[in-house]
Amino acid sequence: MNEFNDSTTSAARAASVGLGDHGLNKNYSSQEGVDISEQVPEASRVQKIAMLIAVIGPFLGCIVAIAICWQYGFMGWQYLAMVIAGWALTTLGITVGFHRLLAHKSFETYRWVKATLMMLGALSVEGAPLVWCAVHRRHHGHSDQEGDPHSPNLAGHGFKGMIKGLWHGQIGWLFSGYWSKPNFEKYIPDLTKDRLLRWIDKNYYLFVILSLVGPAALGYAIEAYLGVRNPWYGAGLGFLWGGLVRIFLTHHVTWSINSVCHVFGKRHFRSGDHSTNNAVCAMLSMGEGWHNNHHAFPSSARHGLFWYQFDMSWIVIRTMQMVGLAWDVKLPSKRALEARRIH
């Protein structure tokens, strides 16, 4: 395995997240003042409305799905399976694909595996891979400091400041220019050359449509096959459960890493920010909740660094490695771990 020591210098840590020579937690300001290229423009009205639909739509879908259940009883195992399988596959697209493979380059794989992971990630409706990675690398570059797109720790002190911060980290930041106008040139110059990624970015709306229409078509097909219910009723249930409910769950679990995992939990390593290890978030997010470990060692393919920290995404990467689908898998050395450990 490819062991590295990414705890030595801030430059090494920044390089490990693909940020060139800039250090983690360094403000991107020139000596004369603010770096103009880092001033984030306001999101346009159209972008804000689109984001509002993306946030409210799945939430309303959950309410309707639960109301139908309440009124007509359990919707059927096939729809529960759609939620679980859809959540697992698209979440792995994000955690193994967008995050550990693309944003942090923590392992290498074949092009077709990468393409599959990118498409699965896009189906989670969390943005196209290029946008996702640009925003995420910015987060690592400014973690819990001015310029962090979604830090929950910059909204003031006390209980009110904490609630305001958590809201911003979970949802509020989505309406800022950090999301709608990410700085590709600065954060992802290594990724913008990739034709596949550019294609997904340009045709991202197709994945959003497929993410909703796919489960509806599946629901229609299942009910038509079973012949008990009207197939169109199945299409509606597929759309609600396999589409909106699944998207709602994936969204909020991912966003809770931005909010909860910078406020609640344990800190095992010095990371220069407030990131925490949160077991509940880790279970729900396939290992991403070991977020303090991740900030301390951004390039590590494994986030659950202790034996008791269950990390499903790492199990997937390790399995891929064992069957020859992943290589150059990066892990921190014992010395690096010890150097940052909080005792």
Ligand SMILES: [Zn+2]
């Ligand atoms: Zn973080």
Ligand SMILES: [Zn+2]
């Ligand atoms: Zn990261």
